[in-house]
Amino acid sequence: MQYKFQAIEKKWQDYWRKNETYKVSKDTSKEKYYVLDMFPYPSGAGLHVGHPLGYIASDIFARYKRSKGFNVLHPMGYDSFGLPTEQYAIQTGIHPATATKQNIDRYRNQLDQIGFSYDWSREIQTSDPNYYKWTQWIFKQLFDSYYCIERDKAIQISALISDFEKTGNTKTNAACDDSIPQFSASDWKNFSKEEQEKILLNYRLAFLSETWVNWCEELGTVLANDEIKEGLSERGGHPVEQKLMQQWSLRITAYADRLISGLETIEWSESIKDIQKNWIGKSKGVSIFFNLENFNNKIDVFTTRPDTIFGVNFIVLSPEHPLVDQLTMPSQKSNVVEYINKAKLKSERDREIDKSVTGVFTGSFAIHPFTGKKVAIWIGEYVLAAYGTGAVMAVPSGDQRDWNFANHFGIKILNIFKDIDVSENAYEDKNASITNSDFLNGLSVKKAINLAIYKIEEGGLGKGKINYRLRDAVFSRQRYWGEPFPVFYKGNVPYILDDNKNVMLPPVDKYLPTSSGKPPLARAKKKDWNVYEGDRMETNIMPGWAGSSWYFLRYMDANNDEEFCAKENSDYWGQVDLYIGGAEHAVGHLLYSRFWTKFLFDRGFISFDEPFKKMINQGMILGRSSFVYRVKDSNTFVSFDKRKSYETTRLYVDISFVENDILDIEAFRNWRAEYCDAEFVFSDDGKYLCGHEVEKMSKSKYNVQTPDDLVEDFGADTLRLYEMFLGPLEQFKPWDVKGINGVHNFLRKFWRLVHDSENNFSISEEKPSKENYKTLHKTIKKVEEEIERHSFNTVVSTFMICVNELTDQKCNNREIISGFTVVLSSYAPHISEEIWQKLGNKTSVTSASFPNFNSSYLIEDEITYPVSFNGKTRFTIALPFEMTKDEVEIEIMKHEKTLHYLKGKLPKKVIVVPKRIVNIVI
């Protein structure tokens, strides 16, 4: 073996470490570029080949940008708070910090092996007290802020307090809970301190409130909507139920509109933008008040179709609606109570699966705002408490859900659509004209909507309103391994610690809830807390996404003890120019970090309001599982091609025992005791052939391919090239080791190009030929273009073509090899450093400039014209470059092959596109 990659890679990794090659600092003389990976959660399983895919792409891009003269920030760290480590702690008693450190060390080893250009002096860990004290600091700022709707930004709460002192809240236009009563300046002054605090809580961006939350009993904590998939917890797949609890929340809803409009300023995939838009779920409509027949208060309903107001047959409240109690007539009491209790017991999951129509009549009536007629008030599960006002005006002729409800309970349906039959289905399209609707008669839907809104607002019957599906983000978790809150209580009123005080996670005897069901932190005794104020400390912790919502800022100033990030640093490094990570964070991390960024921007701590300017979502690398086939009730395994003659059970086999689908019998027998005397029915060639399938990599499928083995066998440069060579970055693709040899051979071929048969470095000082230059410059151009448009896979082919051509040309000219080495270095940094050094350079190839493309080398003497007949290419012909259109036509028409394909006919038309193609129409 001539190309000793193991020694070379070790040598350069040591060199980079010793020389701090990848350390960067602010340098205003250079243009900055910020390339960021989504930082990993350090799990116990280590990295598999799927993880580094995005890291390799971003590393290539970072190295490339550096060679183009940019000052590149390319950091890495760990999202090290989280559930799995805590679950492990519960099982083993090992402190999560200890397990986290082990896992991080393992990750670091794996990452170092791959030769990344991270500036490790900026490493961060979200579970490090020096990091999370700044997460707590941001929470303090959120607590200390409210959202001013007029100025459309977050403002310090002191401004609101001074408003209250002057005018009470009568003129206040701020995002808050709807239920706040009005008070005057003198009311405010007369409130006790505690009462004032409680009122302010309704305005703060971080606030404590009693809300319906998703409670997961199995995990012992509440979960955010984005942590639930198909009604089950994302982690572990446990059932989730609705529970009313006092929780910290963040008022993300105040930012709903900006979170939508901001999407227009960033380069993300349409699908992620759409997912976020749908998640926020903006809808324009109108809120309409229905007076009640026997009561003084009103029911507020939200609708996007005010044009259907005359089609209202009844009103439906959600079972959790606050007026349910009041409106339930004694005669209906038992029915309603029974119905509501049943609804309460249903989990998210149950509600999702069971879509049958259910409901109950309250016995009360509302008054239609225009007709004055009585409208029955029902309760129905299909109305969600959390959306809109938790009440709907039911228009069965225009809404299928209302139609189903009416149909089920035998309610007569009012039709308000001209010439439309609603006896079988509701009419949900917007193409009909309205009828039976007083002043709306004869209007199109669009016109009717506008007129209805006008009439409703004019009559004081309601108000135009924008509704969002997005809920405020529940920010408490009843667990141990997360950021503690910088919060203490006096009585039931929460207070924030002073700016210079931060809470460290206190030690606890067990990582489990207390016997009274309080979170694990409640186990800590007073002396265990580094800070203890008031009557008690907050015992909830922050959710997993707290630390990851701002980490990209900390990298800019990772070791600052005075601030979370000095403004001069965030002003210099600015937005993340390229963010690479998985699409699975579409609504969690990516929405929350946008929210925090906007907040920090509002408060003047940073100067930009979107964190990630451009994002690429890498696709998953799927595993290739292997199978053996055991004959039923025996210890005999039959080869894949013969399995059909037997009744067999398919069993996973560890892919490390399988090469090219051939099973290593010895390794298999040694795998498990039960297989040690296994018998085999072989294929005709005497080998055992395994079956295979492409699926997600997982431990239980024994199909996990770690980068470690590959780095050992082929080297990091090969792994880097191969991961890129697999296919487009964004696409899902199966992992298949077979192709790795090809990429490895390419590096060997490059090595051979500049070494003689004795493995001595050998380079020619001659002036390169025209052909040599052409090959190099073609490569420079293509590599540059492809990297710029993030087409990382095609670049590898370009390298291969270049080395193939140079080999054919027997070209080892210094000038050409030097140029190619720099071009290659972002993909294969180790071998490039080695060759670069052998070329006599004293500094690292990472400081070399990307070669300039010179188009003059690409000018051709001849053009090879494909000649087609009726669009089908038949032959090619080389003609001088400068030949004109007419000359080409003449030349082609007298060619013998043309005559052959014309078969004596006259061409109807001859199309000549100079320098490209000739097409003859017969």
Place this chain on the structure above:
RNA sequence: GCGGGUGUGGCGGAAUUGGUAGACGUGCUAGACUUAGGAUCUAGUGCCGCAAGGCGUGGGGGUUCGAGUCCCUUCACCCGCACCA
């Protein structure tokens, strides 16, 4: 149901604005060379056909001198959301 995405050889994939479909790599078939290697080199390899020729980018239709690429329609698979009023 709504929104987004993907369909190209045995396999991974290439084809930037419509202009030689299958680059590059694997795999396969022959052969050469050896201090038998995960080596190197040569030739072949989309499908049908001895050939001439025909057919080919999920299917059908269209625009065009020319369509993987543009338009219409349809199918399959993947992802997200899903009683959102």
